[in-house]
Amino acid sequence: MTEDLSGARVYTAGLLLPEPGGAAVPDGAVLVRDGVIATAGPAREVCAAAGDDVPVTAFPDSTLLPGLIDTHVHLVFDASPDPVSALRAADDRTLLLAMARRAGQLLDSGVTTARDLGDRGQLGAVLREAVAARVVPGPRLLTSGAPLTVTGGHCWYLGGQADSEQEIRRVVRANLAAGASWVKVMASGGTFTPGGPPPWSSQFSRSELAVAVAEARRFGRRVAVHAHGTQAVEDALSVGVDTLEHCSFATSEGAATDPRAAELAPLLARSGTAVCPTLSGALYDARQGSAMKKVVDRVLELVLRLHRQGVSLIAGTDAGMPGSRFDRFGEGLEWFGHAGLSTTAVLETATVNAAAALGLSDRTGRIAPGLDADLLVVDGDPYTDLSVLRRPRFVVAQGRPHLPAGRVIR
Ligand SMILES: [Zn+2]
Known part of the structure; x- marks a missing residue:
């Protein structure tokens, strides 16, 4: 399933890893606007910045990392x-x-x-x-x-x-x-x-x-x-x-x-x-x-x-x-x-x-404001077990949400 959602959306996760080696954010979130990351950080702050009208997709038991x-x-x-x-x-x-x-x-x-x-x-x-x-x-x-x-x-x-x-x-x-x-x-x-x-x-x-x-x-x-x-x-x-x-x-x-x-x-x-x-x-x-x-x-x-x-x-x-x-x-x-x-x-x-x-550092590779919303949600923490990357839970590619084959919305 891939659907085209314009406008804004917040993705929250039990753990946010904005970039390898960077600080992990427990209960983190990313605000996506028009396919671009508007802000990322603690969920409370990101949701407050987004306002009440922006829909939230929550992955409380998962980790959110760059695509x-x-x-x-x-x-x-x-x-x-x-x-x-x-x-x-x-x-x-x-x-x-x-x-x-x-x-x-x-x-x-x-x-x-x-x-x-x-x-x-x-x-x-x-x-x-x-x-x-x-x-x-x-x-x-x-x-x-x-x-x-x-x-x-x-x-x-x-x-x-x-x-x-x-x-x-x-x-x-x-x-x-x-x-x-x-x-x-x-x-x-x-x-x-x-x-x-x-x-x-x-x-x-x-x-x-x-x-x-x-x-x-x-x-x-x-x-x-x-x-x-x-x-x-x-x-x-x-x-x-x-x-x-x-x-x-x-x-x-x-x-x-x-x-x-x-x-x-x-x-x-x-x-x-x-x-x-x-x-x-x-x-x-x-x-x-x-x-x-x-x-x-x-x-x-x-x-x-x-x-x-x-x-x-x-x-x-x-x-x-x-x-x-x-x-x-x-x-x-x-x-x-x-x-x-x-x-x-x-x-x-x-x-x-x-x-x-690839000459794309200003577009992708990290979760940071201004970069394209390329996001990956996995069950578990890759720092504990790399194999959690084998079967993604959810993917966002340039702002487009994608539910991997065999996955269901809970
Ligand atoms: Zn080849």
């Missing part, structure tokens, strides 16, 4: 064991309807902002506009269109193939002209393209990456770079990209096997480039096998190393990839906790850190 941000999703993929075949079998009209349903699932899981890092036919931009116009429920969307890749390279079938600097400029311009809000570059190979280069191999040279960044900057846009191999990470870092996706320091031995991670981590921290290690609920399934358990453990060790070195980590699930469902965002966050991050640090990856990396 969450998934910085890496692919709405075109269906999270099945073979999402690529499913995608290639679907026409654009069918795909768009499925994407709208998945956007609703993101909301169900507490995600009020999502960055889509690779779609086909600019369907992400179409959906973004539909959500913004309140035609369909969904999180605030940022979209990249077809990621830049080489002919036959990682995710080539999404349509962003470019084999020269001139073609890179053309694909960036075509994406932006069609409404993309980010530029995404596949700097290294990946795991979901049969016949493409392996993850540890670079697809673009440093100078080619520089062209993509320069072209994005010319249009005032930010750049996200998919990089598994160390060379790709290093090249992306040297040309000043905004976010690094995966950043897994992979070699032919697998993810997180290149010891050069130790030497590059301080550089990453100094650069300010945020890293999205794409941890998702799918890891719970993957870790069942003993071979994958070793891989997952290595990746978690790498994530903790990056965090301890001061790298800004941001949450992103690669939703759409096998097992990474759009309604499992909370499970993905838990892996930062399993890696050894404090609960405050875990929550930062999906709120303040993510908002800063």
Whole structure:
């Protein structure tokens, strides 16, 4: 259920957590006016400021915190064991309807902002506009269109193939002209393209990456770079990209096997480039096998190393990839906790850190006056148990109330 309520509303909760690490407010409240947070604090004060005419929605046994941000999703993929075949079998009209349903699932899981890092036919931009116009429920969307890749390279079938600097400029311009809000570059190979280069191999040279960044900057846009191999990470870092996706320091031995991670981590921290290690609920399934358990453990060790070195980590699930469902965002966050991050640090990856990396600090990521009303209500306190984030009780996205599937109004 999502309904459009204009005007004002007060949300009260047993506990208000305006931002990770900030002071918690027992019996807190948020006053929302025209989709924006007007004031937040102790319920008595907020209700007095709101006046008697403003309706109140009360969650006395729940915690109210900022809506969450998934910085890496692919709405075109269906999270099945073979999402690529499913995608290639679907026409654009069918795909768009499925994407709208998945956007609703993101909301169900507490995600009020999502960055889509690779779609086909600019369907992400179409959906973004539909959500913004309140035609369909969904999180605030940022979209990249077809990621830049080489002919036959990682995710080539999404349509962003470019084999020269001139073609890179053309694909960036075509994406932006069609409404993309980010530029995404596949700097290294990946795991979901049969016949493409392996993850540890670079697809673009440093100078080619520089062209993509320069072209994005010319249009005032930010750049996200998919990089598994160390060379790709290093090249992306040297040309000043905004976010690094995966950043897994992979070699032919697998993810997180290149010891050069130790030497590059301080550089990453100094650069300010945020890293999205794409941890998702799918890891719970993957870790069942003993071979994958070793891989997952290595990746978690790498994530903790990056965090301890001061790298800004941001949450992103690669939703759409096998097992990474759009309604499992909370499970993905838990892996930062399993890696050894404090609960405050875990929550930062999906709120303040993510908002800063996406250039949205003045819009979302905290509960503060003037920011958009992106709110999440969960049963219990995430500081006691992160798993309470798995099943949100209620969500408000840019002021729009949303009752997650399976939840009832009490
Ligand atoms: Zn991805």
